[in-house]
Amino acid sequence: MRLDKFLADMQLGSRKEVKSFIKKGLVQVDGQVVRSDKTQIDETKAQVTFDGEVITYQKDFYYMLNKPAGVISATVDNYEETVVDLLADEDFREDLFPVGRLDKDTEGFLLLSNDGALAHRILSPRHHVEKEYYAQVNGIMTMADVQAFAKGLVIDGGEETLPAQLTIVSVDEGNETAEIRLILQEGKFHQVKRMVQAVGKEVTYLKRLRMGNLTLDPELALGEYRALTAAEVKALEE
Ligand code: URA
DSSP states (O other): OBHHHHHHHTTSSOHHHHHHHHHTTOEEETTEEOOOTTOBOOTTTOOEEETTEEEOOOOOOEEEEEEOTTOBSSSOOSSSOBGGGGSOTTTOOTTOEEESOOOTTOEEEEEEESOHHHHHHHHOGGGOOOEEEEEEEESOOOHHHHHHHHHOOEEGGGEEOOOOEEEEEEEETTTTEEEEEEEESSOOTTHHHHHHHHTTOEEEEEEEEEETTEEOOTTOOTTOEEEOOHHHHHHHHO
16 A cells, blocks of 8 residues: 555545655654655555554444434535534544434434445345334334234335334333334334334334444443444454
8 A cells, every 4th residue: 555545544634745744754664764655565564653653554444323313324414413423523534424324313323434345234134134222102012013023014105024023111001102122134214113103103212222243332422432342343243
């Protein structure tokens, strides 16, 4: 990889800026000042320092975000705040995107990454990566609903869902409300809300708790995020 690309990828500046840093002698490779921006390096082996600080190369970035309501699952928008806007300046990268979408009013686990291959694997219905949700519902959920969800439902528009595991967490008979957990193997548009609607009830609050083997970190308050550990990235791929 070219040295100027390496430095720009690591967000030390634009391609033009890092070229000038190199020309000024601020960059060393394996202990030697290098003044040509065309210098080729092995990004996995070379020790690159910028102004004395070691720069380690990282290609893929993964963040777990506890998405708050009111923010849209997009990268840029002229009117609405996006999940990428929640990143601090030092973590922001142009190539980060939300892996899958949560509705504007849905909270919880959203993965942000620049790894398109991983996103494809997680989102493809063929891979059946589980997504687990907690929801509050207007209406009483019943064992008949549990059975209907387990078979797979026809939701509005005639779409068929895969079998889904519904657990009734609590029922408030007086207020005619319920709390549920739902495990899906796919991610159709508004799927939780439409499945609940298909059995005659309405989701009033929705939060994603888990994607595949990764559970939302309880230490993350709404709007907070953190980088995944290497072990967590591996767990996502399993
Ligand atoms: N299902 C929904 O209805 N909304 C979401 O945000 C996620 C799953």
